[in-house]
Amino acid sequence: MPAVDLSHFRTGSGPPLLLLHGLGMGKVVWRPLLPLLSSEREVIALDMPGFGDSPHGPRTVEGLAHCVAAFAAGLGLERPHVAGNSLGGAVALSMAAVGAARSVCALSPVGFGSDREGMYARAVLAATRGVSRALQPVAEPLARSAVLRTVLSSHACSRPSRVPAVDMAQWTRNYARAPAFWELLDALDGWRSPMPACPATIAWGDRDRLLIASRQAPRARRMLPQARHVTLRGCGHVPMWDDPEQVARVLLEASAAR
DSSP, X not given: OOOOOOOEEEEEOSSEEEEEOOTTOOGXXXXXXXXXXXXXXXXXXXXXXXXXXXXXXXXXXXXXHHHHHHHHHHTTOSSOEEEEETHHHHHHHHHHHTTOOSOEEXXXXXXXXXXXXXXXXXXHHHHHHHHHHHHGGGHHHHHTOHHHHHHHHTTTOSOGGGSOHHHHHHHHHHHHHOTTHHHHHHHTTTOOOOOOSSOEEEEEEXXXXXXXXXXXXXXXXXXXXXXXEEEETTOOSSTTTTOHHHHHHHHHHHTOOO
């Protein structure tokens, strides 16, 4: 597998932990967790291919999984611990299924929705893409308003006012610019999680209004009964800003040395 160069943050010391973002997002979503994880893990938060500052790449979940595994190998990391949110959770589970992860922690991952739930999530994500493209030229001043941050991110966060203005502006730009957005949104239609071949944790925000927790979390328990299933109290679909301490604790537990 050829080496892949992806834009990333790398900090801390300890067992390596890769962090994978959701559709239209980037490594910035993990910024609240970095100081909480870096004392116990070597943390690598990356922009997956076709997002953020990384080059174009595969447009399927499995293709992203192979690309991220090649990136890790290029850094000298053999079977790192992997955590991901939404699309990133699906990529993490795909890596786990092919033996490319030591452990996996998926936060509100894609792969457990019904057709009707998938249509709803697609409509919300498509609308978010449209709004982000329209607002991208004025992302910086708009992000300074807590009210507007709430409007922009209430579908994803249960506490939108906690998203820093600089991160909200970057989130908007990433969503607007991601060249892989539409093809990966299509690729997620009907995608189902494979069975992980390593210890797995599935964590769902109980206020997830995108991949609806009350429906999809119980389905994940039935589909992956061998995994550890955790509820993130008070958290939405993108829980890293809602409660960084709670999310970091779950990631550290999931990636404990094995």
